[in-house]
Amino acid sequence: MAGRIPEEVIEKIRIQNDILDVIGQYVHLKKTGRNYFGLCPFHSEKSPSFAVQPDKQLFRCYGCGESGNVISFIMKVEALEFPEAVRVLGERAGIELPREEVTHENREVQQKKEFMLEAHDKVTKLYRHILLQTEYGASARNYLLNRRMQIATIEEFDLGFSPDRWDYVTRFLEKRHYPLPLMVEGGFSAVKKVEEFLTNSAAASCFLFMIRKEEWSHSEPGRWVMNSRNI
Numbered sequence: 697m698a699g700r701i702p703e704e705v706i707e708k709i710r711i712q713n714d715i716l717d718v719i720g721q722y723v724h725l726k727k728t729g730r731n732y733f734g735l736c737p738f739h740s741e742k743s744p745s746f747a748v749q750p751d752k753q754l755f756r757c758y759g760c761g762e763s764g765n766v767i768s769f770i771m772k773v774e775a776l777e778f779p780e781a782v783r784v785l786g787e788r789a790g791i792e793l794p795r796e797e798v799t800h801e802n803r804e805v806q807q808k809k810e811f812m813l814e815a816h817d818k819v820t821k822l823y824r825h826i827l828l829q830t831e832y833g834a835s836a837r838n839y840l841l842n843r844r845m846q847i848a849t850i851e852e853f854d855l856g857f858s859p860d861r862w863d864y865v866t867r868f869l870e871k872r873h874y875p876l877p878l879m880v881e882g883g884f885s886a887v888k889k890v891e892e893f894l895t896n897s898a899a900a901s902c903f904l905f906m907i908r909k910e911e912w913s914h915s916e917p918g919r920w921v922m923n924s925r926n927i
Contacts, residue, residue, distance in 0.1 A: 823856020
């Protein structure tokens with residue numbers, strides 16, 4: 697399969713990344729017996745229940761139940777998929793991963809990914825414009841300002857506000873020649889069929905912000921739902 701990381705390379709990366717060293721960059725650990733303990737990075741706690749076992753190269757939280765090896769730890773703590781976590785640890789260990797074979801199939805995947813990221817960028821700017829510079833966004837804007845949120849913060853985190861129209865983003869992207877299947881896959885449209893009319897029910901009358909995954913070069917919309925009539 698093109699792009700698949702060989703098992704022997706994955707194992708080499710796992711071995712070259714000592715779990716105690718890696719987790720120690722995220723959690724303050726204290727040795728107790730053969731193991732090391734610290735506050736769990738995956739849930740809130742006051743007493744350390746997060747254990748690292750150097751001899752087994754494993755971790756386990758006795759509070760929330762999270763467990764695994766160094767790769768699964770990076771996946772969880774950095775919110776990465778398995779291939780991205782392996783690549784991060786590979787770079788840390790100075791291990792070069794095999795280059796992905798360029799095929800028609802993965803070229804199409806890359807083009808679709810770039811197309812989708814471009815669409816996310818346009819929609820982010822649209823929502824931010826509505827929130828900051830339109831009459832429709834005035835009530836939502838005042839809602840945030842009254843709670844002492846600064847304009848600079850809104851701009852820094854790409855906060856926006858979506859109109860109370862289910863098809864707003866669908867129409868916006870259609871005019872810019874983005875196909876409906878791509879909009880659905882990208883999370884812009886939750887498709888419903890009402891009298892043969894496709895509408896966007898993914899986000900309406902709510903605050904939005906973009907969740908960015910830099911290692912994956914990926915963005916996805918987060919939503920803070922709030923009916924504009926209640927602002």
